[in-house]
């Protein structure tokens with residue numbers, strides 16, 4: 001397989017990656033045939049997967065605008081993915097040009113492409129780090145000098161916690177990050193769940209199997225388990241809900257039954 005110029009040296013382009021599969025669902029061009037095959041296989045079980053991803057992105061943009069309206073000027077976006085239309089820095093900086101964004105991902109393609117997209121933007125950066133090692137993320141944030149830890153930050157964990165298995169202790173990772181945040185900081189998250197998917201659990205389970213096969217298991221969690229990530233935060237209205245129901249801005253937000261898969265929420269640290 002030929003390696004395109006944007007693919008960093010050292011990555012195995014014969015193994016599908018979560019970020020490149022997601023890029024494919026969103027209509028991006030930073031993916032390989034192995035990724036497209038895995039994505040198509042997952043869509044055999046859940047044909048509406050791209051709609052889920054679009055609802056996820058739409059929620060994220062609304063939540064970023066909400067954070068800016070709340071006076072937040074700093075964003076830490078973990079599991080940020082391959083940059084695509086309507087990235088956090090674009091939404092935040094168009095609402096407030098002073099907004100600063102640190103992206104974090106452990107996928108080399110996401111990191112390389114983010115570097116390319118952010119070149120020349122003095123208020124946004126990318127760090128390669130793993131959510132399972134939250135101390136590494138805090139060190140990277142300090143090194144970046146982009147975020148002032150004494151002031152509130154919006155911590156985005158959007159469509160990433162469902163890739164952290166229980167054995168890797170996702171609740172402790174979130175708590176470690178929370179403890180480093182100033183009061184008034186926000187936690188913005190989405191999470192995959194069987195709830196809301198317009199299919200039986202058995203049918204939707206085929207998609208989970210595809211991610212298991214590519215050694216990036218997708219962990220479905222219940223509303224209660226997802227709400228548990230907000231420990232130490234006050235969950236803001238309307239609570240932990242389907243993505244289109246979180247402060248919708250227009251009818252288009254509520255168009256497709258697949259968009260109601262999984263959960264979204266925003267919490268504030270006291």
Ligand SMILES: C[S@@+](CC[C@H](N)C(=O)[O-])C[C@H]1O[C@@H](n2cnc3c(N)ncnc32)[C@H](O)[C@@H]1O
Nearest residue numbers: 019022079080081105106107130131158159163
């Ligand atoms: C489905 S994408 C979500 C991208 C973006 N947050 C969004 O919602 O549009 C998940 C991203 O999380 C990243 N990811 C998965 N596990 C991670 C981990 N343990 N640490 C850092 N990033 C991770 C993947 O590489 C991928 O880019």
